[in-house]
Amino acid sequence: MTPAARVQAAIELLDQIIEGARNKGAPADRLISAYFKQRRYAGSKDRRAVRDLVYRAIRLCGEVPYDGRSAMLAVATEDASLVPLFDGSEHGPAKIGGGEMAAFIGTAPDWLMEKLKASGITGKEAEALLGRASLDVRVNTLKAARDTIELPEEGERLAAPNALRFPSGTQVEQWREYRDGLVEIQDHASQWVCEAVGAKAGETVIDLCAGAGGKTLALAAQTGNGASLIACDTDKRRLGNLAPRAARAGAQVDHTVLLNPKVEREALAPWIGKADRVLVDAPCSGSGTWRRQPEGRWRLDQAELKRLTQLQDHVLDIGAELVKPGGTLAFVTCSVLDDEGANRIEAFLERHKGWSSTKVPIPLGKARGQGTRLSPFHDDTDGFFVALLALEC
Template sequence: MTPAARVQTSIKLLDAIIAGARGKGAPADRILADWFRSNRFAGSKDRRAIRELVYAAIRACGPVPANGRAAMLRLAETDESIAPLFDGSNYGPPPITEGEVPAEGGVAPVWLAERLRDSGVEGEEALALLDRAPLDLRVNTLKAERATLELPVETAATAAPNGLRVLPGTPVDQWPAYREGLIEVQDTGSQLACLAVEAKPGETVIDLCAGGGGKTLALAATMDNLGTLIASDTDRGRLSRLAPRAERAGATNIESILLNPKAELEALAAYAGQADAVLIDAPCSGTGTWRRNPEARWRLDDKELGRLTAIQAHLLDLATNLVKPGGRIAYVTCSLLDEEGAGQFDAFLARHPQFTAQPLALPLGRERGKGMRLSPYHDGTDGFFIACAS
């Protein structure tokens, strides 16, 4: 494909991504994967270039663009190599006409940028949410040690006790160390969130929103496979991915429990009042993960944010029925919005005065309310709010 054809293809893909964001349809990664699968004529260099163009255009826009061409014109304002490719050539985009209006730039749609600003995230810290994320690994201590593990590329130790960092795009999943379960892909911030649980061998720990099990596997390693580790979630598909991952990692103390929304205690009745610790990695807006998924800014609205904060409050209340006296509740969201973080946790403590916030001894992060906040700008991690109560 010519460079101009790559730009035109990216514009068409952006049209589909914008429509998907507006209609809550397929996300960008799926749209790209489907197109690449259906258009085999595009070689590996073409696919890489198209992917980079699409995501660069998404990052360049704040509010949802009118269309893919407007998004690409916005990128052309910041990348001088783009505008000359609007040359009207075969398979290329038509020339730029006088009066064409590029999409608006910015960190996010106006309402969401204001919510971030109200939460103390603005300026360079807000702009850092749109940088490209690094690729972090967690050494699985059930099978290996960071100090002695040998990998095919140069790595840098992160602030997490078992964290390593490699260049973005490194084909980690092709390494023997990955296939044999010696390493897992996990952001350093996510690894630190697991530290906040303070899980110990022999304890009963519940990962209330386990999803695909990334944090569950980290907890199993911390517990050295001793004790009981419950991985629960309402999403059958995501939870089903845990079993093969646990087998690869050598994690043997995990029990998976599928939950029904609003009836979670029925499935977890055997553990009511028995847990030493409950981790709530709550569903959230994902504002802290925009470096990996910048299109998420276009999918969030005030109604959806309200739905998510209600779920978070419900999960916090649910956890109080699961911990034993003196047990720990660790609350985590990959969001930088106070209504999902410090404000949500304050409201929980007000509803349940028998619980008090506990100090966190994490190597990264800054105090936010009664918890800690990690951010790409200050910590080089995904954005997280982390708090613990007992």
């Protein structure tokens, strides 16, 4: 592909990603993968260059652009070397017209910027949400130890007990050690969140929103397979991925429970009031993961945020019913918005008597309300909010 053809390919992909954002369709990474499957002639350098252009545009444009061309014109306003590539050639983009407008450059839509500001996320802290993320792994202590494991590349030791960091793009999933379950990809903040849960051998621990089970596997390793682990979710496809992951990791999960939305308590009846610890890793906007999925801010609107906060209250209420007296409820979102963090804990404590917040025992993050928030700017991690709630005996 010529440089101009790469720009045109990025424009075509951005058109698809913009449509997906508006209509809640497929995410950017899936659309990019499908695009190149249909264009086998594009080499690895071409794919890498086009992908880079696409994500430069996504990171740069705060609002959903009108179209892919306006998004790439925004990139060209920041990188003058791209302007001559709008050359009208056979496979390149049309020449830039006299009144053409580039897309709006910014961090996020105005309404979302107000939410960030109200949450104390401004200036460089807001800009850091769209930076480049490293790739972190957790050494699986059921099979290996950080001090002795030998990997194809040497990673940076992080503060979490089993964390290693590698440059973005490191092909960890191609490593034999990954295929054999010695390491799992998991952000440094996420590893600390699992440490904060404080699960111990002999306890009953419920991962209420387990998804594909990344945190479930971390809890299994943390307890040396000594806890009774119950992994639950409403997504059958994602929950179905847990069994093969657990087998690869050597992790013991006693029960996987598929939940039906709005009638979750029926499936959870055997554990009501019996859990020592419940982890609620609640569905959220993912504002803390924009470094990895920057089009997430294009896909979020005020109605969706309201729906998510109501869902977070709902799963918190369910989680509270599962905890036995003296037990702990951990609430986590990969969001930096107070609507999905401190505000949810305040609302929970107003609804539920006999509960109190406790200190989150991790060395990273800053206090936010009655919990702790980690952020890319201050902690060089994904953005997370975590709070611990204790039920009195």
